[in-house]
Amino acid sequence: MEKLRIMSVFGTRPEAIKMAPLVRELASRPEVESLCCVTAQHRQMLDSVLEVFDLKPDWDLDIMTPRQTLSTITSKCLTGMDEAIDTLKPDMILVHGDTSTTFAGALSAFYHQVPVGHVEAGLRTYDKYSPFPEEMNRKLVSAIADLYFCPTMNNKKNLLKEGITQELFVTGNTVIDALKTTVRPDYHFETEELNHLPYGEKKILLVTCHRRENYGEPMKNIMLALRDIALAHEDVELVYPVHLSPVVREAVDSYLRGTPRVHLIDPLPADEMHNLMARSYLVLTDSGGLQEEAPALGKPVLVMRKETERPEAVAAGTVKLAGVDRQTIAAMVGELIDSPEAYGQMAHAVNPYGDGEACRRIADAILWHFGRLEERPGDYQPAG
Ligand code: UD1
Numbered sequence: 001m002e003k004l005r006i007m008s009v010f011g012t013r014p015e016a017i018k019m020a021p022l023v024r025e026l027a028s029r030p031e032v033e034s035l036c037c038v039t040a041q042h043r044q045m046l047d048s049v050l051e052v053f054d055l056k057p058d059w060d061l062d063i064m065t066p067r068q069t070l071s072t073i074t075s076k077c078l079t080g081m082d083e084a085i086d087t088l089k090p091d092m093i094l095v096h097g098d099t100s101t102t103f104a105g106a107l108s109a110f111y112h113q114v115p116v117g118h119v120e121a122g123l124r125t126y127d128k129y130s131p132f133p134e135e136m137n138r139k140l141v142s143a144i145a146d147l148y149f150c151p152t153m154n155n156k157k158n159l160l161k162e163g164i165t166q167e168l169f170v171t172g173n174t175v176i177d178a179l180k181t182t183v184r185p186d187y188h189f190e191t192e193e194l195n196h197l198p199y200g201e202k203k204i205l206l207v208t209c210h211r212r213e214n215y216g217e218p219m220k221n222i223m224l225a226l227r228d229i230a231l232a233h234e235d236v237e238l239v240y241p242v243h244l245s246p247v248v249r250e251a252v253d254s255y256l257r258g259t260p261r262v263h264l265i266d267p268l269p270a271d272e273m274h275n276l277m278a279r280s281y282l283v284l285t286d287s288g289g290l291q292e293e294a295p296a297l298g299k300p301v302l303v304m305r306k307e308t309e310r311p312e313a314v315a316a317g318t319v320k321l322a323g324v325d326r327q328t329i330a331a332m333v334g335e336l337i338d339s340p341e342a343y344g345q346m347a348h349a350v351n352p353y354g355d356g357e358a359c360r361r362i363a364d365a366i367l368w369h370f371g372r373l374e375e376r377p378g379d380y381q382p383a384g
């Protein structure tokens with residue numbers, strides 16, 4: 001029997017981190033030819049992930065330009081995908097999450113009548129503009145997809161509410177699979193500065209911020225809040241790997257650079273980031289992925305956004321929404337720095353997002369869908 005040609009399409013850092021273990025898992029299956037097409041919506045940040053996970057794409061659209069717009073990303077991906085699909089002839093295309101690459105990848109697959117598997121399906125805020133444009137991207141992909149790999153039962157319920165009832169699999173999030181391969185107690189950082197941070201003596205606050213809906217006033221407020229925190233607490237060090245977006249870099253330069261106890265560094269390779277998180281006291285972020293990783297490592301997270309599509313760790317008590325107001329963010333961080341009780345209530349490891357077996361379940365579900373496996377994989381169930 002011919003091998004199934006399963007093509008994973010991704011373009012940004014988080015998609016790559018979360019798809020890398022799946023590309024590998026598929027490659028380990030004798031029934032599958034695992035193909036990898038990158039749009040390179042991100043260039044350097046994608047290449048860094050490809051290097052960490054030792055992935056060699058079969059196709060590279062190389063679309064990134066500085067300050068790219070949503071329209072240019074989508075149109076370049078769509079045009080480029082035509083040739084990739086015509087040449088690589090996949091039996092199924094896998095897309096991940098909610099980026100512009102995800103949307104364009106799914107739409108292109110549909111134009112070529114290739115079935116689509118959506119990894120990380122069913123996340124919702126039900127607010128069209130937050131996160132922007134991700135909430136709409138993932139809804140549009142839900143309309144196109146044939147197979148849905150939901151990280152949690154809650155994600156599956158969202159899809160059921162929308163009338164999507166077939167081919168839903170609860171798998172856990174593949175980011176936990178990735179995390180299991182990167183975090184090690186004896187890890188030595190390539191970025192020398194990270195080997196010399198005062199872990200244990202001071203509280204390391206790990207920061208990231210990049211979302212489009214935070215561009216402008218919210219991002220200014222966030223930067224000023226970070227500045228307030230660093231100035232008010234001598235026992236902290238803020239470590240902030242700054243996203244390569246020029247909009248983010250301008251905000252950092254205008255409002256945060258030069259503040260004592262703030263380390264502004266370049267984006268970190270995924271393994272360094274994960275190990276730094278494991279040694280941090282607290283995570284401050286507007287990122288999606290960090291909201292999933294930090295709880296698994298027992299690190300409290302304050303989310304600098306108005307809402308989240310990841311309510312599971314909020315319910316478990318390890319993630320709190322801090323919003324985008326300067327005083328509120330500074331006050332919430334202050335409480336976690338000064339009150340051991342408040343910190344203790346949030347700092348416990350929970351794993352609502354996966355058990356490290358998501359890729360196995362997804363690969364099994366694909367084989368089952370194509371009649372190459374008799375048994376449908378069981379759903380992921382969080383422990384406890
Ligand atoms: C994108 C995703 C967002 C995801 C984020 C992860 C969309 C619409 N947004 O947002 O969902 O959370 O990636 O980080 O798909 N740049 C570089 N080098 C890089 C990467 C980015 O120079 O390796 C700069 C470029 O100037 C680029 C800009 O950053 O134009 C913005 O990148 P873009 O992919 O458009 O948006 P993100 O904010 O990264």
Ligand code: UDP
Nearest residue numbers: 014017241267268269270273287288289290
């Ligand atoms: N990450 C990384 N290096 C960094 C910052 C983040 O490897 O300097 C990782 C992080 O651990 C997570 C992913 O990138 O796995 C999250 O990506 P990002 O915050 O860019 O996007 P989002 O998850 O918000 O879509």
